[in-house]
Amino acid sequence: MGVSHISNRSEQQTERWSRRGVLTVLGVVPAAMLTGCSGSADASEEAGTTASVKASPSKAPVVTVSPADGTKKAAFTSPVTVTVTDGTLSTVTVTGNDGSTLTGAFDDTKTTWTSEANPYSGTKYTVTTTPQGAAAETATFTTKSPGETFVGYFTPEAGSTSGVGMPVSIDFTHAVSDRAAVEKAITVTADPAVEVVGHWFSDTRLDFRPETYWAAGTTITLGLRLKDVEGGDGVYGVQSKDVTFHIGREQISTVDLSAKEMVVKRDGATYATYPVTGGDSDHTTWSGIMVISERFKETRMESSTVGLGDEYDIKDVPHAQRLTTSGTFIHGNYWASTSVFGSQNTSHGCIGLHDAKGADDSSVPGYKFYDSSMLGDVVVVKNSDEETVTASNGLNGWNLSWEDWKSGSAL
DSSP states (O other): OHHHHHHHHHHHHHHHHHHHHHHHHHHHHHHHHHHHHHHHHHHHHHHTOHHHHSOOOOOOOEEEEESOTTOSSBOSSSOOEEEEESSOEEEEEEEETTSOEEOEEEOTTSSEEEESSOOOTTOEEEEEEEETTSOOEEEEEEBOOOSEEEOEEEESOTTOEEOTTOOEEEEESSOOSOHHHHHHTEEEEEESOOOOEEEEEETTEEEEEOSSOOOTTOEEEEEEEOBTOEEETTEEEOOEEEEEEEEOOOEEEEEETTTTEEEEEETTEEEEEEEOBOBOTTSOOOBEEEEOOEEEEEEEEEGGGGTOTTSOEEEEEEEEEEOOTTSOEEEEESSSOTTTTTTOOOBSSOEEEEOOTTSOOTTSHHHHHHHHOOTTOEEEEESSSSOBOOTTTTTOGGGSOHHHHHTTOOO
16 A cells, blocks of 8 residues: 555656646747747848848849930931840830831840831930830930931932833932942832842932833832931931832934934834934034933023034024933924935034924924923934943933943942
8 A cells, every 4th residue: 555655646746747847848849949940040141041041022124225215316327226134125116206117126135126227317216115024114215417418319200201211310419428328228120120220420420220221111119218328428318218100112213314314113113214414524413322301392502502602592492302411402493494304414413303483383303203202212323423422421321331331330
């Protein structure tokens, strides 16, 4: 019994110790857990390992546009660029207040976009960019206007119909020193297609033609992309346009001043034959291929304008069609005897056909030939005892071989 009593006490006492021990452990563990967590955080901060435990917030993409947002006089000689840091670009659009847009391309990482062309001068642009996963952003800038400018006046007129010999001739208002840049900015295309090449006659004149005459019925398109092209030092073009003109039927007239006769062929067949008079032995007529560049039902002709003093002044020359800049015409003549035509060369260098004063008699050769002609028609003069006309004297580049013509291109 005693033993049993002692044993019971020990069990009870052990139970009390065990309960205390459990209570002590349970009481200590939360404190230890709190102390342990606090101690771990402090240790991490001291060790500089916070980033491995806490995720750092992602940075917002930053877009940069060049020219910078708000620029008032931005250069127009460099492309537009858009770059982004801490992200990639999804879309970029660049629109001018003139309705134009600048297309461009991303780099391989899609962190940079570059326009394919430079912005136009004197234009306000809006750049809209959308970084991947972010909202769209806009920036605006305005390009400065060029100081000195030039334009190209072209022949023939837009929408006109011309003969098969009509070149595309462009006269610039300012001397061009960078011919390659200007010629590259001009295109001349034909339908039906044919190779067309430019030829510089001077620093202000550029003509285009195919190897042989245009085919009848051809449509020609002239593309001028001269805006902001630097033709000379600090001198920029202003045109950006397309114009179209047409080639009509083929008419080629051959003047034989030995026979004093002109044969007119229309689309390869003989259309008419006229007796003519040409330049006399002191005023020979240019030989070679010439193109009608101006037409007048009546016009005044003065010898003083072509360096011949006061030899003549005729106020109403009928049916005059210009062949050279220097003053060669094919025209009606009412003051000479009808017996002259077909038998003598008596003019001061022009080609004359019998005509009537007043330019209204439809029965005479001068009227008939004028009525059948158009700008761009070809007149070939042979046996005139004169040299071939210079290719730049009028629209007469056909007198150059194809190789010589192509050698005058800056490209």
